Amino acid sequence: MQRVIMSGDEAVARGAWEAGVSVAAAYPGTPSTEILENISLYKDEIYCTWANNEKTATEIAIGASIGGVRALAAMKHVGMNVASDPIFSAAYTGVNAGLLIVSADDPGCHSSQNEQDNRLYAPHAKLGMLEPSDSQECKEFTKAAFELGEKFDLVMLLRMTTRVCHSKSVVELGERAGAPPVAYTSKPEKYAMLPVNARKRHVAVEQNLNRLKEYAYSSPLNRVEDNGSSIGVISSGISYMHAKEAFGDSVNYLKLGITYPISDRLVREFAAGLEKVYIIEEGEGYLESYVKALGIPCTGKEMLGCQGELDAHKIRQAFGLEAEPEIYEAGINAPPRPPVLCAGCPHRGFYYAMSVRKDKIIAVGDIGCYSLGVNAPFYGFDIGICMGSGFSIPIGLSKAAKLQGDKRKVFGILGDSTFYHSGFTSLLDAVHTCADVCLCVLDNSITAMTGHQENAGTQKDLMGYEVPAIDIVQMIYSTGIDKSRVKIVDPIDQEQMGAAIDEALETEGIFVIVAKRPCALLKEVIKANRGARCVIDQDKCRGCKACMKIACPAMAFENKKAIIADPASCTGCELCAQMCKFDAISRVEGGR
Numbered sequence: 001m002q003r004v005i006m007s008g009d010e011a012v013a014r015g016a017w018e019a020g021v022s023v024a025a026a027y028p029g030t031p032s033t034e035i036l037e038n039i040s041l042y043k044d045e046i047y048c049t050w051a052n053n054e055k056t057a058t059e060i061a062i063g064a065s066i067g068g069v070r071a072l073a074a075m076k077h078v079g080m081n082v083a084s085d086p087i088f089s090a091a092y093t094g095v096n097a098g099l100l101i102v103s104a105d106d107p108g109c110h111s112s113q114n115e116q117d118n119r120l121y122a123p124h125a126k127l128g129m130l131e132p133s134d135s136q137e138c139k140e141f142t143k144a145a146f147e148l149g150e151k152f153d154l155v156m157l158l159r160m161t162t163r164v165c166h167s168k169s170v171v172e173l174g175e176r177a178g179a180p181p182v183a184y185t186s187k188p189e190k191y192a193m194l195p196v197n198a199r200k201r202h203v204a205v206e207q208n209l210n211r212l213k214e215y216a217y218s219s220p221l222n223r224v225e226d227n228g229s230s231i232g233v234i235s236s237g238i239s240y241m242h243a244k245e246a247f248g249d250s251v252n253y254l255k256l257g258i259t260y261p262i263s264d265r266l267v268r269e270f271a272a273g274l275e276k277v278y279i280i281e282e283g284e285g286y287l288e289s290y291v292k293a294l295g296i297p298c299t300g301k302e303m304l305g306c307q308g309e310l311d312a313h314k315i316r317q318a319f320g321l322e323a324e325p326e327i328y329e330a331g332i333n334a335p336p337r338p339p340v341l342c343a344g345c346p347h348r349g350f351y352y353a354m355s356v357r358k359d360k361i362i363a364v365g366d367i368g369c370y371s372l373g374v375n376a377p378f379y380g381f382d383i384g385i386c387m388g389s390g391f392s393i394p395i396g397l398s399k400a401a402k403l404q405g406d407k408r409k410v411f412g413i414l415g416d417s418t419f420y421h422s423g424f425t426s427l428l429d430a431v432h433t434c435a436d437v438c439l440c441v442l443d444n445s446i447t448a449m450t451g452h453q454e455n456a457g458t459q460k461d462l463m464g465y466e467v468p469a470i471d472i473v474q475m476i477y478s479t480g481i482d483k484s485r486v487k488i489v490d491p492i493d494q495e496q497m498g499a500a501i502d503e504a505l506e507t508e509g510i511f512v513i514v515a516k517r518p519c520a521l522l523k524e525v526i527k528a529n530r531g532a533r534c535v536i537d538q539d540k541c542r543g544c545k546a547c548m549k550i551a552c553p554a555m556a557f558e559n560k561k562a563i564i565a566d567p568a569s570c571t572g573c574e575l576c577a578q579m580c581k582f583d584a585i586s587r588v589e590g591g592r
């Protein structure tokens with residue numbers, strides 16, 4: 001038996017391969033991204049793709065499942081909101097071959113706009129749910145999810161969290177097996193969710209969940225650890241690991257692997273005779289509400305709260321256990337390092353041009369590397385809610401501004417991947433509503449924030465094959481918008497960038513700016529740049545700090561002069577050079 005160290009995400013990918021999955025789709029999002037990246041290593045056996053959003057990813061997987069092959073769709077927690085429309089109805093249809101939705105939640109908002117707990121989706125959408133605690137379980141539970149989903153005709157949810165996705169632990173590898181493809185046969189009564197069929201399927205899914213609940217009582221995915229204590233802990237996922245670290249063998253455990261539906265019988269038998277039941281869970285009081293609804297007194301959320309990540313330290317403090325090891329002190333004292341736009345980032349040029357015209361603009365942002373423009377020194381936008389909203393919130397905002405006599409123009413800002421994800425439909429609304437807005441696509445030719453995933457605009461797909469690149473400018477023109485209202489500019493070139501914003505400010509009605517320049521970290525960009533960088537002539541520098549206004553992390557101010565403190569990260573983009581009135585900054589080719 002081969003044993004390797006894998007992250008949870010890698011182990012899910014391996015589990016999918018061992019389970020015989022044939023189709024996998026996802027939209028990237030931390031902490032789920034590496035699942036599809038690793039599935040692509042099996043591209044000879046698994047067709048995999050970055051879909052344009054989580055809804056289409058899920059629908060691709062639904063199609064494959066109905067078509068008779070095992071399929072998986074992976075996403076971060078907020079992605080499940082986008083995918084929830086097909087998920088709620090697919091739950092009624094059930095599956096032909098297994099269908100697994102993987103949700104990677106982000107307690108503590110390490111890289112997310114909220115910390116929603118997607119366990120709540122399972123009862124709401126009527127999905128069978130498994131929650132792994134480590135990498136081995138990630139692999140095994142992925143395989144089990146396909147078996148259980150097929151056995152009970154249920155769509156399954158594998159619910160993970162950041163620490164499960166990204167922690168590494170030992171995994172025993174297996175072989176690729178899984179069920180052979182099931183032939184597709186026409187069954188509209190099962191798969192066409194018109195009211196007449198949906199009513200019957202609602203009955204079926206309830207029955208199927210009850211069958212899974214029966215099974216859960218004796219399933220090896222749930223585990224009781226009897227340490228002879230009068231205190232029992234009920235937990236699941238990473239919280240079980242934290243509970244073990246905090247309580248050790250001083251309590252009994254009910255570790256739930258199947259967290260929807262939960263076996264009442266199992267919980268009742270575990271709790272019987274115990275003096276105290278603690279529910280240790282991160283996020284919402286999901287297990288606690290369930291256990292309390294069974295009439296079993298228990299304690300959890302009142303001690304732990306529902307915000308932020310859980311850890312053994314928090315549990316020890318909440319339950320008055322012995323002092324924590326010193327390692328926590330070290331963690332607490334680590335200095336914060338807020339993320340910044342990279343040296344040479346094209347978004348910096350856009351935000352600088354916006355910042356000098358700030359008084360005339362109300363700006364709405366979105367989610368991507370360009371979100372970092374919200375911080376000092378640019379304070380590039382005030383509002384940022386969810387993907388795609390950067391183009392639709394301005395519609396309502398501009399109507400409100402007009403009603404109140406606010407003369408500022410409302411700008412919307414989003415990136416290329418976000419435009420494909422849901423920004424385009426928002427643009428359609430802007431055109432349809434004759435909105436008086438300027439919508440800006442910061443097209444850096446890649447999905448940068450999540451680690452350079454291909455998207456509909458790239459000529460390569462996830463598997464490395466050549467595919468047609470879908471042109472954003474043509475998409476914009478396809479709305480019928482007058483071409484004179486669309487400006488395509490290089491955001492680093494301040495003359496072009498500034499002129500486009502000025503024109504937008506002078507134009508009544510819709511205006512679109514495509515600020516197009518590839519991400520500075522793209523391999524092709526780095527290669528084409530051939531080590532070019534900028535240098536600052538110290539004799540010419542007057543120490544006026546004009547170049548510091550762009551906050552490039554490659555620059556510093558020392559001894560009353562600007563310097564390129566980190567020449568290795570300088571890309572020679574020359575944005576700083578455009579700031580200098582004294583010609584002190586110049587680009588040198590092949591400077592490294």
Ligand SMILES: Cc1ncc(C[n+]2csc(CCOP(=O)(O)OP(=O)(O)O)c2C)c(N)n1
Binds near residue numbers: 387419450
């Ligand atoms: C619904 C949803 N799905 C996924 C994410 C994760 N996510 C955040 S930013 C981003 C990519 C943005 O790419 P792009 O719009 O091209 O901007 P860039 O980072 O390249 O500047 C993704 C996938 C999210 N926050 N919300």
Ligand code: SF4
Binds near residue numbers: 444449520521
């Ligand atoms: S990864 Fe690319 S787009 Fe993101 S901040 Fe860095 S240079 Fe800018």
Ligand code: SF4
Binds near residue numbers: 534553573576
């Ligand atoms: S040229 Fe100037 S702005 Fe561009 S990366 Fe180098 S130091 Fe930063």
